[in-house]
Amino acid sequence: MxxxxxxxxADRADELLQARPAMVADFRADREGFLDAQLIRVDDETWLDVVWWRSSEDFAAxxxxxxxxxxxKAFFAPIAEMVSVEEGTTEGYASWGGAKLASRALVEVRATGLVSKEFFCVVHQLFSDTLAMDRVDELAQFP
Structure with a gap:
């Protein structure tokens, strides 16, 4: 991670956010081992990008x-200062990351209408014991 x-x-935050989808698309296309990323706004000018990689070697590459x-390039353009870059592991949450990625993929497939709500729920339960049928519609609203 x-x-x-x-x-x-602060006056360039919109530029950063507008560039984010293209940056993630470029990472998916060009970065071996890229799994997912989440951008967190800490305060008006400070941001934290949490990126999941398959391995340390993929992150280094x-x-x-x-x-x-x-x-x-467009995403990096508004960045005025790199504060820190660290690498870590998610101890005790290894299965959560896989479930999160599988859930996101299932939400995207479900949105196409090609699978039923019941099938979506059954497959999702393979990854998470906490999903109830009444939460499937709520989950499908998340990106």
Whole structure:
């Protein structure tokens, strides 16, 4: 897991957010081992990007590439200061990450209408014991 803290001037936050989807698309297309990312706004100018990688080697290879694609460059452009870049592991939550990614994939498939609500719920329960049928519609609303 990558934890990158950086600063963006408050008046450029919209630029950062608008560039995010293209950056994630470039990562999915170009970065071996990229699993998922979540951007967190800490305060008006401080952000934390939490990125899940399949391995430390994949994270290192990604760092070597830098801002090699337009979507990645556009995301980095408003960043005024890199505060820290750290690597860590999620102790005790290994299955949660897989369930989260599987859930997101299922939500995307469910949104196509190609699978029934019941099938969606059964498959999702393979990854999470906490999902109840009445929460499927609520879950499907999340990105």
């Amino acid at each position: 990558e934890l990158t803290r950086f600063k963006v001037p 990604s760092r070597e590439k830098g801002a090699n694609l337009p979507g990645i």
